[in-house]
Amino acid sequence: MTPQVPTPAYRRLSVEERRGQLLDAALALFAHRSPEEVSLDDVAEHAGVSRPLVYRYFPGGKQQLYEAALRSAADELRLCFDEPREGPLLVRLTRALDRYLAFVDEHDTGFSALLRGGSVAETSRTSAIVDGVRRAAAEHIMNHLDVNDPGPRLRMTIRMWITAVEASSLIWLDEEKQPPLEEMRDWLVEQFVAVLSVTGRRDPQTGALVEAFAADV
Amino acid sequence: MTPQVPTPAYRRLSVEERRGQLLDAALALFAHRSPEEVSLDDVAEHAGVSRPLVYRYFPGGKQQLYEAALRSAADELRLCFDEPREGPLLVRLTRALDRYLAFVDEHDTGFSALLRGGSVAETSRTSAIVDGVRRAAAEHIMNHLDVNDPGPRLRMTIRMWITAVEASSLIWLDEEKQPPLEEMRDWLVEQFVAVLSVTGRRDPQTGALVEAFAADV
Incomplete structure (x- = not known):
């Protein structure tokens, strides 16, 4: 039997994967709440990462994340x-x-x-x-x-x-x-x-x- | 011949008249420019009054004036x-x-x-x-x-x-x-x-x- 590798708290993701994961978390929250009701802490929690990590990917904070999530939703809508x-x-x-x-x-x-x-x-x-x-x-x-x-x-x-x-x-x-x-x-x-x-x-x-x-x- | 009375720079208007005059000036400007392109100075100039007078009536500045003008336009639209x-x-x-x-x-x-x-x-x-x-x-x-x-x-x-x-x-x-x-x-x-x-x-x-x-x- 091979020993079970413990899951690291932060799985190693590529930059693009991590960005995608954060956007998915943001989209899931922005889909069901108005932008006013979503904080960066919520997004970090939903993605299971720290708030500084969210800031590293979206230095513009919530507005930048909101716009990126919106752009990704717009792409999804175009696919329809x-x-x-x-x-x-x-x-x-x-x-x-x-x-x-x-x-x-x-x-x-x-x-x-x-x-x-x-x-x-x-x-x-x-x-x-x-x-x-x-x-x-x-x-x-x-x-x-x-x-x-x-x-x-x-x-x-x-x-x-x-x-x-x-x-x-x-x-x-x-x-x-x-x-x-x-x-x-x-x-x-x-x-x-x-x-x-x-x-x-x-x-x-x-x-x-x-x-x-x-x-x- | 009666002597010509010089027109005073500021005609004496009632509070309501003055407010109406400022709103008319604001509406005329907001009708043809986006809110970003209208300044309080423009409104004062269009109404022929000083900027402090505009502030006296609309202490909240441009945003308050914009909302009041919008409300007045909405009333006009309802009349339609x-x-x-x-x-x-x-x-x-x-x-x-x-x-x-x-x-x-x-x-x-x-x-x-x-x-x-x-x-x-x-x-x-x-x-x-x-x-x-x-x-x-x-x-x-x-x-x-x-x-x-x-x-x-x-x-x-x-x-x-x-x-x-x-x-x-x-x-x-x-x-x-x-x-x-x-x-x-x-x-x-x-x-x-x-x-x-x-x-x-x-x-x-x-x-x-x-x-x-x-x-x-």
Whole structure:
């Protein structure tokens, strides 16, 4: 029998691993509490490390950690939109919304603290990160719609729907996640078709897309 | 001929008049610049008074003045929603949106700075003022719809549409106020009918309202 090696209090991690571990701890805390309610001590405790170690990786303290956690959440959110360009468009949208709503469900408090604004941790940098996710969502949709040169009316409608999705996700969290996720998802897909149909009545580019959905079932 | 009385440098105003004058000056500046770009000196100069006088009325400095100006803008915005309960519902909505879009047009930069967030002047108090306007808009709509006890699906749809109106107003400002105000207004009314119609397919309360619009033209 080989002798059992005792687990060291601090397992040796590479710099990148350690950074990832601290970010995961931060994300887990920021997901369920507002930034005001999370201290560096909490993050150190959650990661099972000392406070000075957290400072070594994030010398800017809580604000830097918050922004890094936010950036990592934004990357995760972008992955939700990554959908192969195969099959009917509304089926692809349904799958992307499924992943998005699962993210909202998992990061509830952090998601709403961020989007509601008014947090002391909110800066023009954090707003830029959130705007980047919105832009990525709009680009993904245009890409799936096969539109290279969206006119202003189509652009406005897509951006408006993206904001509507955000807003209804926040309301969904307020309403204790009712209606159930699947109903929310289908309702958001139907809203997508409806808002584009309204624009399609005035705008030929959008009108052609709406006709294409109807054919592509 | 009566001798011309020279205009005094500081006209004697009542406390309330003076406060109103300073707020008007602040609103005019905050409407077209972000809070970061407005100084108390600018407000004093715009109102034609000294900086100490501004401090006498707003001892909390710029933040206090900003919040007071915001509150006054919020009151003005609420007035936009004040619409007599007469005539077809969509005509009332059209009139309210006409006033709202005129407000957005007039307060462009301040409106977008506030709603975009990430401003140093943004606090949980300013967010609460903005949320209060959203809530007032939702209440006005429920009132015009004659709904006393809105279910969660109707509530979510109305709040989602209100956010969509805000978002598209911001995009409208980004797009140099294109399409023209009248087209924006009619498009938003059509979006209102469309998003409620989608919800109406699942929710009998909303379904009954949509039928009522269709009949009430």
